[in-house]
Amino acid sequence: MENLDINTLKKGGFMRQIQKGCFSVRLRTVAGEIKAEQLLKISEIAQEFGHGYIHLTARQGIEIPFIHQNDFAAVKRKLAEAGLEPGVCGPRVRTVTACQGDAICPSGLIDTTALAKELDARYFGLDLPHKLKFGVTGCAHNCLKAEENDVGIRGGFRPCWLEEPCSFCSLCEQVCPAKAIAVDKKRRRLSFREDACTYCGKCAKSCPTGAWQGNSGYLVFVGGLFGNRTAIGRQVLPIISDQDKLFQVIDSVIKFYEQTAKPGERLRATLERVGWDVLQEACQDDEVIAGDREQAVI
Amino acid sequence: MAKTQDTAALSIRQVKAFLDITDVTCPLTFVKAQAALEELEAGQVLEIRLSEGEPIQNVPHSLKDEGHKILEASLNKDGTFTLFVAKNGL
Numbered sequence: 001m002e003n004l005d006i007n008t009l010k011k012g013g014f015m016r017q018i019q020k021g022c023f024s025v026r027l028r029t030v031a032g033e034i035k036a037e038q039l040l041k042i043s044e045i046a047q048e049f050g051h052g053y054i055h056l057t058a059r060q061g062i063e064i065p066f067i068h069q070n071d072f073a074a075v076k077r078k079l080a081e082a083g084l085e086p087g088v089c090g091p092r093v094r095t096v097t098a099c100q101g102d103a104i105c106p107s108g109l110i111d112t113t114a115l116a117k118e119l120d121a122r123y124f125g126l127d128l129p130h131k132l133k134f135g136v137t138g139c140a141h142n143c144l145k146a147e148e149n150d151v152g153i154r155g156g157f158r159p160c161w162l163e164e165p166c167s168f169c170s171l172c173e174q175v176c177p178a179k180a181i182a183v184d185k186k187r188r189r190l191s192f193r194e195d196a197c198t199y200c201g202k203c204a205k206s207c208p209t210g211a212w213q214g215n216s217g218y219l220v221f222v223g224g225l226f227g228n229r230t231a232i233g234r235q236v237l238p239i240i241s242d243q244d245k246l247f248q249v250i251d252s253v254i255k256f257y258e259q260t261a262k263p264g265e266r267l268r269a270t271l272e273r274v275g276w277d278v279l280q281e282a283c284q285d286d287e288v289i290a291g292d293r294e295q296a297v298i
Numbered sequence: 299m300a301k302t303q304d305t306a307a308l309s310i311r312q313v314k315a316f317l318d319i320t321d322v323t324c325p326l327t328f329v330k331a332q333a334a335l336e337e338l339e340a341g342q343v344l345e346i347r348l349s350e351g352e353p354i355q356n357v358p359h360s361l362k363d364e365g366h367k368i369l370e371a372s373l374n375k376d377g378t379f380t381l382f383v384a385k386n387g388l
Binding site: 106167169170171173174175177202205206207208 | 354355358359360362363367368369370371372373379381387388
């Protein structure tokens with residue numbers, strides 16, 4: 001293949017190796033989910049064009065090393081046969097990662113896989129000032145480590161206690177990691193402090209009588225980094241109750257990043273340069289958190 | 299709801315078996331609790347002593363998922379917890 005432009009290749013997920021002419025081909029994956037027949041195709045390609053193995057990337061992706069530049073067209077064609085395509089690198093939206101969420105995991109509070117697929121459909125490969133990583137985790141256990149991402153989403157549960165079905169067994173008080181619940185068994189009273197609640201949902205998951213009702217929601221963390229510099233993403237908005245609102249918030253974050261960041265600046269650096277409150281205000285200006293402002297957590 | 303309370307109080311007094319799982323870690327905590335419940339008839343009560351942290355966070359939730367009912371939970375002076383669980387109570 002002539003006139004190789006490394007930037008174009010990187011955008012297309014072809015990672016240059018130290019071995020001349022060889023590239024590690026990154027695949028577009030979402031939520032770490034790959035179909036069995038796709039695995040077979042990947043296996044075929046690795047054997048026919050690579051060195052007979054794959055590399056599992058740090059962010060739930062697959063790379064096929066040792067693909068020669070002369071074989072790019074053939075490899076892309078074979079990948080397409082199984083509904084696969086190369087991934088991306090460079091200054092744009094990267095692989096969207098996710099845990100298995102509530103479709104599989106007993107602890108899950110949101111459908112992480114479906115959300116990751118929607119994020120991928122909306123934003124994957126979008127050109128930005130620097131790389132931007134999305135990660136979706138289903139609950140407070142945080143297996144997917146939401147705060148490591150530029151934009152991390154964590155499933156939460158906003159509980160609401162009902163007196164009538166409560167048996168005052170006090171299990172919720174015992175399982176609450178935030179000590180937000182106090183039960184007085186003798187007087188049959190319960191107090192709940194939402195300001196201390198981490199929305200982990202353990203109260204509702206363990207309640208034997210269904211006295212803890214409520215709704216699942218999304219906690220959004222922004223500005224996480226886990227590379228040259230390590231920084232934990234911050235929750236800049238209160239829990240978001242519906243998915244439309246979540247996407248409005250994400251649109252606002254992306255717009256803020258596009259409009260505010262210097263070229264080559266990660267979202268974290270932009271936030272630290274201009275102030276976290278600028279992003280909060282941008283989101284509020286977009287009227288995405290109307291009604292919930294008083295609960296803003298920084 | 300008062301009826302539920304009476305039933306719970308009555309059941310707790312009729313504890314059929316006791317299990318201490320403070321000496322094991324996840325997933326053995328749940329496995330031992332399941333095994334102990336298998337020895338009981340439906341409706342009979344198992345008293346379980348378990349540790350703070352992962353056991354109290356996870357075992358009651360898993361028992362509920364299996365259809366057993368937690369009648370009462372309490373914190374003991376030594377930092378362990380006691381659960382009263384009715385087999386197939388849900």
